Structures are given as structure tokens and as C-alpha cells.
Amino acid sequence: MRSGDMRSFRLAIAGAVLGVTLFPTMPLLRAQAWDLNKTRSVAESQHEIVMILIRKKEFDKAAEEANKIFQMKWPEDQEPILSKELIWFAGQFHRNRQSALAVRLLETNLSMFKTVKSKVAIWKEKGYLLEAMGQHDKALDCFREAQRLEKAGGHP
Amino acid sequence: MDCRQCSDDLTAYMDGELAESAAQQLKQHLEHCELCRAEYEELRDTATFVSEHAADLEPVPEIWNNLRSRIAELPAPAGSFGVFRFLAMNRWAGMLSTVAATAVLALGLWGYERYEQSRSELESYMSEYIQMRAAQEHQYELRMIQERDNAMQGAPEAERAIDNPFADTRPVALTNPFHAEAR
Amino acid sequence: MTKKSLNPGVDTASPALLARLIEQAKKGDIEAYQSIYDLFSRKVLNFIYRMVASIEEAEDLTQETFVTVYQKLESLKDDAKFEPWLFRIARNYVYQKYRRRVPPTVSVDFLDEEGRTASELADERKDPQEEFQAEELDDVVREVVLELPEKYREVFVLSAIQDLSYQEIAEIVGRSLASVKTDIHRARLQVRKRVKEYLKV
Numbered sequence: 001m002r003s004g005d006m007r008s009f010r011l012a013i014a015g016a017v018l019g020v021t022l023f024p025t026m027p028l029l030r031a032q033a034w035d036l037n038k039t040r041s042v043a044e045s046q047h048e049i050v051m052i053l054i055r056k057k058e059f060d061k062a063a064e065e066a067n068k069i070f071q072m073k074w075p076e077d078q079e080p081i082l083s084k085e086l087i088w089f090a091g092q093f094h095r096n097r098q099s100a101l102a103v104r105l106l107e108t109n110l111s112m113f114k115t116v117k118s119k120v121a122i123w124k125e126k127g128y129l130l131e132a133m134g135q136h137d138k139a140l141d142c143f144r145e146a147q148r149l150e151k152a153g154g155h156p
Numbered sequence: 157m158d159c160r161q162c163s164d165d166l167t168a169y170m171d172g173e174l175a176e177s178a179a180q181q182l183k184q185h186l187e188h189c190e191l192c193r194a195e196y197e198e199l200r201d202t203a204t205f206v207s208e209h210a211a212d213l214e215p216v217p218e219i220w221n222n223l224r225s226r227i228a229e230l231p232a233p234a235g236s237f238g239v240f241r242f243l244a245m246n247r248w249a250g251m252l253s254t255v256a257a258t259a260v261l262a263l264g265l266w267g268y269e270r271y272e273q274s275r276s277e278l279e280s281y282m283s284e285y286i287q288m289r290a291a292q293e294h295q296y297e298l299r300m301i302q303e304r305d306n307a308m309q310g311a312p313e314a315e316r317a318i319d320n321p322f323a324d325t326r327p328v329a330l331t332n333p334f335h336a337e338a339r
Numbered sequence: 340m341t342k343k344s345l346n347p348g349v350d351t352a353s354p355a356l357l358a359r360l361i362e363q364a365k366k367g368d369i370e371a372y373q374s375i376y377d378l379f380s381r382k383v384l385n386f387i388y389r390m391v392a393s394i395e396e397a398e399d400l401t402q403e404t405f406v407t408v409y410q411k412l413e414s415l416k417d418d419a420k421f422e423p424w425l426f427r428i429a430r431n432y433v434y435q436k437y438r439r440r441v442p443p444t445v446s447v448d449f450l451d452e453e454g455r456t457a458s459e460l461a462d463e464r465k466d467p468q469e470e471f472q473a474e475e476l477d478d479v480v481r482e483v484v485l486e487l488p489e490k491y492r493e494v495f496v497l498s499a500i501q502d503l504s505y506q507e508i509a510e511i512v513g514r515s516l517a518s519v520k521t522d523i524h525r526a527r528l529q530v531r532k533r534v535k536e537y538l539k540v
Contacts, residue, residue: 044334143282167524202531
């Protein structure tokens with residue numbers, strides 16, 4: 001690390017220490033360790049960040065930021081919103097000619113989902129994107145998986 | 157670790173190929189040694205430069221096509237011949253094998269039909285979704301065109317369509333599903 | 340300019356998937372072999388190309404490599420060693436065909452689309468502040484790599500461009516890990532030196 005990096009690194013540490021000492025004064029954080037409203041509000045900001053990055057055509061960064069939304073702790077009842085969000089982002093990448101990235105996004109975040117309905121939706125979307133990319137056989141595999149999951153029913 | 161040792165190991169360090177302990181030592185040396193650090197930076201810059209300008213060739217389809225025809229001409233994998241030789245030697249084995257083969261064929265045809273059926277079921281399952289999505293994309297494009305026209309004619313921001321079914325009606329963050337209702 | 344394409348499912352394969360494909364290909368499943376080809380053809384083509392400097396010859400040798408690989412697939416005992424084994428075969432073809440070939444020299448062999456050599460391109464830069472075009476920089480890299488003696492060139496390409504591990508490279512070229520490590524380092528130093536000279540930095 002160069003000396004400049006060291007300096008900013010030390011500043012960051014100082015900032016963190018300061019933040020930690022101020023914690024007891026923040027009522028929010030004296031509450032439960034995890035709070036759905038807080039998570040939602042973080043996700044809201046992340047969504048805006050992702051949309052801005054997409055508009056700026058910084059697609060790799062946008063995907064990174066999008067992943068963060070799905071890695072947060074969510075209860076199962078939020079999955080419909082989340083799967084729609086994931087498919088929405090993938091669609092945005094696809095429209096911007098970043099179909100490969102869109103498929104990657106779906107692949108990366110699929111494992112976060114536990115409900116059958118979400119997984120089926122994501123597999124179908126992945127199949128749609130692969131078909132659009134001319135990969136018919138791989139697309140079929142995705143739809144086969146979606147079909148299998150649907151038939152297996154309530155065994156997420 | 158002295159500068160000569162460090163210099164010899166720099167590339168391996170950069171590639172992540174040095175053992176844990178040696179890498180640690182080198183790292184510490186770099187922190188104190190201006191000259192070696194400069195050399196390391198240069199190596200890194202060169203590596204970045206090379207990887208940014210090492211445009212790859214794309215394999216043309218002819219390679220696979222030619223390759224495929226040549227493979228097809230090759231003899232079948234060894235191991236298939238032994239069975240036939242055995243059958244030729246034994247008359248009963250021969251007849252039995254004919255019966256067995258016919259049964260297998262019939263089973264195969266039936267299985268193939270089932271496979272065809274399930275495959276066409278799969279294909280229609282797939283095309284149903286694809287048609288739905290294609291129609292959606294079409295609608296989206298029409299809307300984008302409409303919005304662009306509105307923007308050019310100076311229509312107010314509120315005309316912009318809501319992209320997300322979960323967005324609330326507040327003017328802020330119209331596409332954001334996480335904009336909490338209870339705020 | 341991106342070096343690697345974003346191609347899901349083709350860029351990398353899990354070892355388990357590759358092993359399965361290999362087993363199926365051994366039984367004569369050509370579709371499986373095509374998937375294997377899809378996974379590695381680009382890497383092999385570009386490795387050969389950087390060694391022989393001719394697109395046509397690289398394409399031919401890539402074809403030969405994959406035909407031989409298919410024929411000899413049975414003899415591969417450890418599926419995990421597929422990649423180094425594949426590159427060994429490719430490398431053998433390179434040297435078999437080009438054993439007596441003189442490594443291309445700077446001013447004679449390499450010409451760009453308009454028939455200019457890389458050093459002429461560099462000379463044309465009367466204004467050192469003027470930016471190089473991306474294609475020209477590609478040419479510089481290609482040229483510098485070709486200038487390397489074959490022993491250095493192969494390990495340079497495998498490590499810096501194909502991203503293989505030193506261990507795998509040692510297996511491919513049939514030398515010790517220590518010797519490979521030294522050669523890679525020397526190759527990088529030479530590349531650095533030549534790149535600096537070309538860019539007159």
C-alpha cells in the first residue's frame with residue numbers, strides 16, 4: 001500500500017471508531033439487531049443506485065450493487081417483491097444489450113430464494129434470456145427445471 | 157529478505173504463486189523499500205497493459221465443422237466388438253439376442269414417443285412464457301417511445317409511467333419497490 | 340476493450356461438469372465433446388496463435404489438437420488434469436510443425452493492415468502526447484510477445500494471457516516449477532522493457 005492509501009485507511013478506522021462510540025446515542029440501533037423497515041430502506045437506496053449505474057452504463061458495478069439487495073436478510077414473505085425486483089433488473093440489463101450479465105445476475109441470486117414460486121419465476125426468466133441469446137438448448141433446460149419445480153410443488 | 161531475493165520473486169508474488177510465508181516477507185519488504193515497490197508497480201502496470209490489449213481471436217465455426225466430420229469418420233470406441241463376436245459363436249445366443257433386440261427396439265420407440273410428447277409439452281410451456289415476455293417487451297418499448305415523445309414535447313414528469321408494481325404513488329422513487337408504505 | 344467475453348456457461352465449467360462431459364465424450368457422445376470444445380477452443384486457439392503468429396495455421400493446429408484429443412481421450416485417467424493435458428497436445432503440435440522455424444523478427448514479419456511494422460507505427464508518433472489507438476496497442480502487445488524466444492513466449496502467454504497456474508504450466512511444458520517461475524519472471528521483464536521502448540515512455 002502506498003503512503004496515501006495508509007492515510008485514508010487510518011482515517012477510515014478513525015471514522016469507524018467514532019461511529020461506534022456514538023452508537024449508544026442512536027435510538028434505532030438500541031432496538032432489535034434486525035429490522036425489516038431498515039432493510040427495506042437500505043434496499044430502496046440500493047435500488048436507486050443500481051438504476052443510476054445502469055443509466056450511466058456502468059453495468060458491472062450495477063450488478064454488484066444489485067447483488068447486495070438480495071444478500072440482505074429477508075423474511076420469506078418478501079420473496080415475491082424480491083423475485084420481481086431481480087427479474088426487473090435482469091430485464092434492464094437485457095434491454096441494454098447486457099444479456100449475459102442478466103443471466104449471471106439471475107444465477108448468482110437464485111440461491112437466496114426459498115419459495116417454489118420465486119424459483120420457478122427466476123428459472124423461466126433465465127430461460128427466456130438464454131433463448132433470446134440464441135442458446136435454445138440451455139433455455140430448454142431452464143424451462144425443464146421450472147416445470148420440474150412446479151410439479152414437485154410445495155417442496156422448496 | 158533483501159532486494160535481490162525480492163526482485164526475483166516479484167512476478168510470482170503478483171501472480172499469487174508465492175507460498176504464504178514468503179509472500180508475507182515480500183509484502184513487508186515492499187512496505188519499506190521504495191525501489192522494489194517502484195519495480196512492483198511497473199510490473200503491475202505492464203501486466204495490466206498486456207491483459208487490456210491482448211485481444212483474443214474468436215474460433216470460427218469452420219474449425220468445429222471440419223473437426224466434427226473427421227471425428228465422425230473415426231472407428232467406434234473399442235469394446236463394442238466383443239459382444240458381436242460372442243453372439244456369432246452361439247446360435248441360441250443369436251436368436252435370443254434378436255428377440256431381445258426387438259423388444260428393446262419396441263420399448264425404445266415407445267419411450268421415444270413419450271419423450272417426444274414430453275418434449276413438445278416442454279416446448280409449449282416454454283413458448284407460452286416467451287410469447288408473454290416478448291409481448292411485455294413490446295409494450296415496454298412502445299411506452300419508452302411514448303415517454304420520449306412526451307419529454308420532447310415538454311410534458312411534466314408526472315406523466316412518466318410507473319415501472320414497478322410495488323411502487324407507491326409518491327412522486328419520489330416511482331420505480332422503487334422498497335419505498336415503504338409505512339414511513 | 341475487454342479481453343474475456345461475458346459468456347455464461349461457457350467461460351468456466353465446474354470440475355464436476357467437465358468430468359461428466361469427458362466421461363460422456365469417451366463413450367462417443369459428440370454433443371458432449373462439442374461442449375468441451377466450446378469451453379476450451381478459444382483458449383487453445385489463442386495460445387497457438389501467439390506462438391505461431393498466423394491465424395490460418397493457428398486454426399489448423401487447433402483443429403488437429405481437438406481431433407487428437409478426441410482420439411486419445413480414453414488414455415486420460417484423471418479428468419481433473421484435462422486442461423494441462425490439452426495444452427500439452429496443443430504445444431506439441433506447435434513445436435512439431437515449427438521446429439525449424441525461425442522466430443519472427445521485428446521489422447520483417449509483423450505488418451499491420453496498412454503494411455506498417457510496429458516500430459514504424461511507433462516512429463510515426465511525432466507527438467509523444469498523442470494517444471495510441473487501441474488497435475495499435477494490441478499490435479504492440481502482439482509484436483512484443485512474438486519477439487520473445489519461444490521458451491519465454493510460451494510460459495508468458497500461458498501465465499499472463501491464459502491465466503494458468505504455475506503448476507499447470509510446469510506440467511504443460513514439462514519443466515520444473517522453479518525453472519518455470521524464473522522463465523515467467525524473465526519473460527515479464529523483457530515484455531516490460533520492450534513495451535516501454537515501443538511507447539517511448
